[in-house]
Amino acid sequence: MTDPVLLELSDGVARIVLNRPDRGNAINQPMADALLDTALRCANDPDVRCVVLTGAGKMFCVGGDIADFAGNSAGIAAFLSRLAGTLHQAMTILAAMNKPMICLVNGPAAGAGLSMAISGDMVLADPAAHFTAGYLGIGLTPDGGMTWLLPRLVGMRQAQDIILTNRRVDTTEAAAIGLISRVVADTELEREGAELAARLASGAVASMGAARRLLHESFASGFASQMDRELSSIARAGESAEGREGVRAFLERRPADFRTRT
Structure with a gap:
């Protein structure tokens, strides 16, 4: 099996890659478990001075794996509690760690993928990326810290609009309202992300x-x-x-x- 999360360590920078590109990097329990393990390793490794989070392929993350939701409908409350609970542990560790985190949004981010995409201290996005809350379209409510992060980044009115209408936010608007730090020129995301990570890793x-x-x-x-x-x-x-x-x-x-x- 392909590892659902990859970890690359180089010169003080830990690069975490969500690695289910054939499924849009959708979050299933193995991915959530792997992300938690990776978060613990990055937070507790003194050689890691900066963390970068991105996705493999053309998507950053489409959120939870809806096929898994359907397959566990008989015990959906317990299933979602475990899945979201594991993801929340990972995100709590990444938020509390004593080092900065950069998110490189290489493509669309939806649901919990949106929550993860905007969780970095700095968020750089490819022009092809876009952002959708996604939950109300399938009768669910936000997770991954979205209802904490969004109002603080863009204000309550924008957060209500994004979540309740389920509309798509492109990168131009995302940068204008403070959802992301900036849009990076096409094909330059990895280079600019690496340069920023190196600069932060050499800092205090x-x-x-x-x-x-x-x-x-x-x-x-x-x-x-x-x-x-x-x-x-x-x-x-x-x-x-x-x-x-x-x-x-x-x-x-x-x-x-x-x-x-x-």
Whole structure:
């Protein structure tokens, strides 16, 4: 059997590839299990400094494998609970890890595929990509964190429109409303993604992880309490090897070497 998720490690960058191209990279239980294992490995490997998530073939991910849904209709509640629960564990780990994540959306993303596509700290998309919530077309409700991510990225009104009308969002609109970071010229997605990943992997990765947490916490905080979190975080960062190297490099007027001096 072909592995449903591929992991490629090179120079501090972990490249995760959803690998069921003949099924549009649809998520079945083996893929969800493999994604969870891969997320745990990336989050806990100190040599991984940046994670890239993309899809094999012409699709990023079409969401859950609907054929599997139909095949498990007798016990659908238990089936969906296990499938979505495993995916949610993987996405929680990727969101909480102490390193940045880039999503390279190489083609259409729908359902949980949309949730995964927009979960990166930076999201680059091929012009051929487009985005659809998909759930209400088959009588289901969102998963994969969509109802948390979408309102925070595009606002409640846009999120309601995208989910309730089930309409397709092309990359031009996606960039304009903040669903993705930017559209990349045709055939340039892999190159630009690799360059961005290399740049992030050479940076202050632990500080990036702390900044990720602060951003996630900000929506649940008041202004004063969030500044308290920022105060604690910057104090810890100042004492860290990254903070010390960054200050030294600035004063010595040289590029900071966060990889070998931390």
